[in-house]
Amino acid sequence: xxxxxYPGGMSTTPTTDxxxxxxxxxxxxxxxxxxxxxxxxxxxxxxxxxxxxxxxxLVLWEHGDLPVKxxxxxxxxxxxxxxxxxxxxxxxxxxxxxxSARDERSVExxxxxxxxxxxxxxxxxxxxxxTATGFDVDEIRALRARLDDxxxxxxAAVAEETGGGR
Amino acid sequence: xxxxxYPGGMSTTPTTDxxxxxxxxxxxxxxxxxxxxxxxxxxxxxxxxxxxxxxxxLVLWEHGDLPVKxxxxxxxxxxxxxxxxxxxxxxxxxxxxxxSARDERSVExxxxxxxxxxxxxxxxxxxxxxTATGFDVDEIRALRARLDDxxxxxxAAVAEETGGGR
DNA sequence: CACAATTCAATTGTGCACAACTGAATGGCC
DNA sequence: GGCCATTCAGTTGTGCACAATTGAATTGTG
Numbered sequence: 001x002x003x004x005x006y007p008g009g010m011s012t013t014p015t016t017d018x019x020x021x022x023x024x025x026x027x028x029x030x031x032x033x034x035x036x037x038x039x040x041x042x043x044x045x046x047x048x049x050x051x052x053x054x055x056x057x058l059v060l061w062e063h064g065d066l067p068v069k070x071x072x073x074x075x076x077x078x079x080x081x082x083x084x085x086x087x088x089x090x091x092x093x094x095x096x097x098x099x100s101a102r103d104e105r106s107v108e109x110x111x112x113x114x115x116x117x118x119x120x121x122x123x124x125x126x127x128x129x130x131t132a133t134g135f136d137v138d139e140i141r142a143l144r145a146r147l148d149d150x151x152x153x154x155x156a157a158v159a160e161e162t163g164g165g166r
Numbered sequence: 167x168x169x170x171x172y173p174g175g176m177s178t179t180p181t182t183d184x185x186x187x188x189x190x191x192x193x194x195x196x197x198x199x200x201x202x203x204x205x206x207x208x209x210x211x212x213x214x215x216x217x218x219x220x221x222x223x224l225v226l227w228e229h230g231d232l233p234v235k236x237x238x239x240x241x242x243x244x245x246x247x248x249x250x251x252x253x254x255x256x257x258x259x260x261x262x263x264x265x266s267a268r269d270e271r272s273v274e275x276x277x278x279x280x281x282x283x284x285x286x287x288x289x290x291x292x293x294x295x296x297t298a299t300g301f302d303v304d305e306i307r308a309l310r311a312r313l314d315d316x317x318x319x320x321x322a323a324v325a326e327e328t329g330g331g332r
Numbered sequence: 333c334a335c336a337a338t339t340c341a342a343t344t345g346t347g348c349a350c351a352a353c354t355g356a357a358t359g360g361c362c
Numbered sequence: 363g364g365c366c367a368t369t370c371a372g373t374t375g376t377g378c379a380c381a382a383t384t385g386a387a388t389t390g391t392g
Contacts, residue, residue, distance in 0.1 A: 018292035019224060019285070025306050026202050026295065027221065028313040031242060033199040034379075035320035036192050041380090042327050052348060055193065058185055068371060076197060079371050081349055088347085105357045105370040119185070126184035129192065132323035133316055140191050143316070146309055147194040150299055154201035157298035161208050200349075207350090218378060234341060245341050247379055254377085271340040271387045 039132050043125055047118060053089055054125070056082075060095070061119045065110040067100065094118065205298045209291055213284060219255055220291070222248075226261070227285045231276040233266065260284065 040051040049057065059074045060066065068086065072078055086109060089095045094115035100106040130140065183189075206217040215223065225240045226232065234252070238244055252275060255261045260281035266272040296306065 018296075019227060019289065024221075024224070024292065025299070025310045025313075026206065026217070028310045028317070029195070029199050029202055030221075032313040032317045032320070033195050034242065035317040035324075036195055037379080038324045039320050040192065042324055050347065051192070055190075055196075058190070061185060062183075069369085076200065077348095078350070080351075080373080083372050085348075099371095103358075103370085107371060122185065126190065130184075132320055133191070134319035134323075135316070143309075143312055144189075144191050144194045146312075147191075147198040150301070150309070151194070151198045151201040153300035154198070154205050154298055157300075158201075158204045158208060203349080216377065235339085243378095244380070246343080246381080249342055251378075265341095269340085269388075273341060 036129075039129060043128050043132075047121060047125075048092065052077075052081075052085060054122070056085065056089065057094065057115065057118065057122065060109065060111050060115070061122075065108055067106045067108055068097075069106065071109060089115075202295075205295060209294050209298075213287060213291075214258065218243075218247075218251060220288070222251065222255065223260065223281065223284065223288065226275065226277050226281070227288075231274055233272045233274055234263075235272065237275060255281075 037051055040054065044051065044054055047054070055075055056071065059071055063070075063074070066074075068079055068082055072082055075082075086095065086097060090097055093112055096110045096112055098108050098110060100108050130137070133140065135143070203217055206220065210217065210220055213220070221241055222237065225237055229236075229240070232240075234245055234248055238248055241248075252261065252263060256263055259278055262276045262278055264274050264276060266274050296303070299306065301309070
């Protein structure tokens with residue numbers, strides 16, 4: 001871990017170094033994301049949920065019943081991911097899916113009794129996760145803010161490169 | 167509910183509901199990770215690589231030929247993920263897989279000429295990614311350090327809960 | 333040497349992410 | 363009213379992550 005002193009200034013960054021694995025922010029992010037997955041796998045086992053399923057439940061607990069489209073907007077997921085996931089939640093008895101009466105294209109995702117009741121048991125999850133991080137609340141908040149900045153910038157960059165830059 | 171003071175009585179934390187989606191660090195991390203995936207998808211399209219394939223190539227460029235096991239240690243991936251991925255890289259002509267002569271259990275992953283040559287074209291990737299983040303080098307390094315701390319803490323927590331606490 | 337435990341890559345099975353497409357329902361516009 | 367673009371959920375196909383298992387090769391121990 002020595003070498004590579006970018007003296008403080010940012011301008012002099014030898015190109016050769018950039019490919020170094022440990023320099024890759026993406027790698028760290030990816031690793032952290034998967035490490036989180038591992039913790040959630042353990043913590044959520046009692047509830048019988050996967051991590052993406054848990055995120056869906058969080059949205060439903062917070063916002064109540066939602067059409068698939070809205071659910072996807074909250075989670076940045078499309079129907080290709082949500083449709084099978086919701087089927088599994090339905091098979092587990094946590095949600096029902098009902099075609100909307102006023103718009104037959106839309107499917108309403110509704111919590112069942114059992115799905116609603118699960119919230120009580122889930123209240124402990126975030127605290128256990130926070131403890132596992134070893135970060136205090138302010139640190140978590142600061143990191144989260146940085147990550148959200150990053151996401152915003154990256155989405156903008158993609159939009160520019162694929163959609164807008166024409 | 168909530169408001170139970172935290173691991174050290176850290177400040178008040180007025181967060182009434184920890185279940186709120188936007189409080190979830192995991193969500194931010196997950197979103198950032200997928201946003202990165204989107205940028206890489208665009209940037210790597212020219213090379214014909216996916217992001218995990220690119221990570222494998224990075225390791226090989228840095229460390230030279232490696233057995234599957236070592237590759238997995240660098241990337242935190244097991245053979246269940248690597249075996250099919252390496253087959254695709256082999257089909258693309260970027261690597262060869264050869265059973266080790268001195269240990270027939272092991273499979274050496276070797277760069278082909280074409281795989282080695284690709285490095286030149288890949289040199290531009292990290293810069294394009296860095297630009298897309300909108301962060302300068304110091305910010306990136308700071309964020310990366312935080313993420314690595316996080317990963318270390320999370321891995322330790324999982325190990326404690328599943329392996330060590332016996 | 334024999335044999336049990338371990339190591340290693342591969343395979344199987346489940347679940348997620350995402351692009352591309354399908355097909356039905358809707359809404360705007362003449 | 364009839365037509366066409368759009369919206370929405372679902373399906374298909376590819377690729378990754380990971381747990382669990384398999385089977386061959388190797389190592390450790392007596």
